[in-house]
Amino acid sequence: MKQITLAVLAAFAIAGTCSAAVKDGTYTKTVTGHNAPITVTVDIKGGKIASIATKDLESPGVGKVAIKKLEDSVIKNQSTNIDIVSGASVTSFQLLGAIKDCLKQAGAEKGDFNKRITDANKAPVTERADVVIVGGGGAGLASAVSALEHGAKVIIIEKLGFLGGSTNVCGGALNASGTKYQKALGIEDNPQKHFEQTMKGGHNVSDPKLVKVLADNAPSALLWLEGMGLKFNPKVGAATGALYQRSHYPNPAGGNTYVVTLEKQLAKYGPDRVKVFLETPATELIMKDGRVVGVKAKHKGQDVTAVADKGVIVTTGGFGSNVEFRQKVNTGVWKEADLGKEIGCSNIGVAAQGQGLQLAEKAGAELIGLSDIQVHPNGSPGTGLMLDIKTSGRNRLFINTNGDRFVNEGAARDVLSKAVFAQPGSTYWLVQNKLRYPDENAIDLLSGRTMRDMLAQGRVKKAANLDELAKIINVDPARLKAAIESYNQVARHEVEQDKFGFKATHTDDRPMVEGPWYVARKVPTIHHTMGGIHIDTGAHAVNAKGEIIPGLYAAGEVTGGIHGANRLGGNAVADLMVFGRIAGSNAAQAK
Ligand SMILES: Cc1cc2nc3c(=O)[nH]c(=O)nc-3n(C[C@H](O)[C@H](O)[C@H](O)COP(=O)(O)OP(=O)(O)OC[C@H]3O[C@@H](n4cnc5c(N)ncnc54)[C@H](O)[C@@H]3O)c2cc1C
Structure with missing residues (x-):
């Protein structure tokens, strides 16, 4: 496959110097990434950027690709004045900012490592x-x-x-x-x-x-x-x-x-x-x-x-990220809802237009x-991105801010999201336990991430038992325990279905009894058109x-x-x- 990297073929320096009297050594900076903090380590040898190493949890295929491209380009061109990667702008800007900070720590001055790399070739x-x-x-x-x-x-x-x-x-x-x-x-x-x-x-x-x-x-x-x-x-x-x-x-x-x-x-x-x-x-x-x-x-x-x-x-x-267009056409299943910019979107924004x-x-x-338009219940508050623990799979409970279950967790997405909108604050806690994460260091089948990483980012909280969990989510422990028991009765096949219509028909369905418990707050998000x-x-x-x-x-x-x-x-x-x-x-x- 030939990737027409017009940028690289036509790149040339417009202005600025390549390197400067910087001190050899290893410099590190941690910045906020798209998904989680990014730690960048820049190695300077002989006054040049010799290598860049990054510790990150950016998305495979998106932020991770941008990091690799930008690292390679910075080293090749000995410049941080390069184009960002479209579709991964947050990661790009943050990474370049961190590299610049490392160079500054090494003694670089404004204008060093700053030659403009551009593909200003206008020939059609x-x-x-x-x-x-x-x-x-x-x-x-x-x-x-x-x-x-x-x-x-x-x-x-x-x-x-x-x-x-x-x-x-x-x-x-x-x-x-x-x-x-x-x-x-x-x-x-x-x-x-x-x-x-x-x-x-x-x-x-x-x-x-x-x-x-x-x-x-x-x-x-x-x-x-x-x-x-x-x-x-x-x-x-x-x-x-x-x-x-x-x-x-x-x-x-x-x-x-x-x-x-x-x-x-x-x-x-x-x-x-x-x-x-x-x-x-x-x-x-x-x-x-x-x-x-x-x-x-x-x-x-x-x-x-x-x-x-x-x-x-x-x-x-x-077109889920095109707020104006989605509002204009929203006369169907979500016609009563305002799908304005207060609701996030799970997709890559610049792509889904x-x-x-x-x-x-x-x-x-x-x-x-x-x-x-499809609204999905698995959004992260603030962005609508689908980070952390997931609503997919089984043995995960939707608990509202009163500590109650409120929906059949196995229902269709429109049913789930409408039920969430009907809860106080249009939000809920997604609760899982050891059943879904028997090993915090193992990679989760659904997210490709480990629980250890999710906990480190702080959006998922961990509790040893239900009393501790109730404290974290600020609900009455008795009410929370009753909610979980209502699910467990079905999972133990003591009753065929609960009042929400949940039936334990899946081969994974089990009673949720053992800690640790994991919880993250979730909101509805625009997901699919x-x-x-x-x-x-x-x-x-x-x-x-x-x-x-x-x-x-x-x-x-x-x-x-x-x-x-x-x-x-x-x-x-x-x-x-x-x-x-x-x-x-x-x-x-x-x-
Ligand atoms: C977080 C998340 C989780 C999901 N999980 C699942 C799941 O588990 N199972 C499932 O079935 N579905 C899932 N979906 C839905 C599913 O992933 C998407 O519907 C599907 O990937 C869309 O694929 P696509 O190729 O149609 O669009 P995309 O993969 O978005 O590709 C469209 C491409 O077109 C490009 N493009 C747009 N405009 C232009 C233009 N003018 N010129 C050139 N290029 C352009 C975009 O940049 C993009 O690269 C999920 C979606 C999200 C966001």
């Missing part, structure tokens, strides 16, 4: 391929691999400084039915059941033809990924609001594992078959005689044109289902009359019609892989 670039993909997230990468498998030459246009988009930060749950992993656990499942639950969970407003394609093809998408070397954890779970035990998690945990797997697959085809433009937002789809024939984009002011001989696939993700919707609409595509580009079962974009727009395809969160009014947890990753694969193969084989 034109590239040609069979298939051009707009958006290099999960759906874009799946489309690219599929198109390559079908013989196409591919260009990926990505606005961020890395591939993978919000898929990098996702939990990685992939719903598929009838798999060998389910069979090994004795879980009965089949595509028809997956179809029915997806339809019902989505309030029966999804397009059944698309849902059928999703449910029927999710098992083979899982095998497709395994064929690329991706490993799944044999412990099948249930993502939040999955409604059934069919969520398959990659190993290592987290959505970045899909991104890494697909990127490795792309790399196998080499630079003649696949080119990637990073930091290059698409601005327009090029039309000729009613057909989409390419994409116009900008790389830091430079015009980039990607000509598509067979098709353009739009895979730009959702819905630009692909506008591009496709201008090319004639119909946009459907925009009014239904169910509406988008109207596609048919072949991932062709269609207009309001249902007619195919020649040359235009779409896949992933940018599309509409699959998840109805409420997406089931774990169905988005299945969607990316299933429809990305279809879009790539159909575009590659287009006449």
